Amino acid sequence: MLMEHHGFSGTPITVGGGARLSVRRAEDCARFSLRISPEHASAAAKAFGCELPSKIGDMAVSGAKLALCLSPDEWLLLAPAGEGEGIVARFAALYDATPHSLVDIGHRETGIEVQGVAAITALSSACALDLTEMADGTGTRTILDKAQVVLIRRSAESFRIEVWRSFASHVWGLLEAASHEVELGL
Incomplete structure (x- = not known):
């Protein structure tokens, strides 16, 4: 269609x-909604390339990447547009050991x-x-x-x-x- x-x-x-x-x-940038158990946030931070803050409302920045904590187990992730596919691949490799939900919201x-x-x-x-x-x-x-x-x-x-x-x-x-x-x- x-x-x-x-x-x-x-x-x-x-x-x-x-x-x-x-x-x-x-x-424009790569945008993701990440849902992951807080005890696995450090693994997700490594995959994203930026710390994931644990306090709701706090934000972490590393270079051009930004992670914003929206709830106890939810983060908004922003990164340069060209890095989206790499981020998806790193989180896919992480999934077996660390279940999570990474949703590309860039088109939304x-x-x-x-x-x-x-x-x-x-x-x-x-x-x-x-x-x-x-x-x-x-x-x-x-x-x-x-x-x-x-x-x-x-x-x-x-x-x-x-x-x-x-x-x-x-x-x-x-x-x-x-x-x-x-x-x-x-």
Whole structure:
């Protein structure tokens, strides 16, 4: 069956030359959902090439790889696009000794980068979480308006949204509307 892919437009949004607010599509990457017993996390970390944090919401970074703990036995794994097949092969070799579920979610999700001094203001327009309380180097599942997302806070002014492609245009529209409010100082 032939399926056509319609991505969201994702024309970059900037306010104040990007210093106040910059919203852009994130570079494509390999994305996986990993479910594994916590006692086997070290074996999975070796296969992935990055530590798997044990505390929900904590994030580990090794080079261009990122592992975010979403539940006691679930991690979101992000890696450079070209490394996906190698990661799948290493986890396949691990399976007999360490049962787990590694699901490629790269076709389901896309990323949006939100940066600048007004990043929290823009994101807070559609998110019920108090983002000022979210520590740098953490992430969480949350809702932006009606879309479930994973929100990653890399630093004080840098966030990444992982969202299902089917909701990406909606989330982008929310951020675009918020950018107008930021520009007007509302």
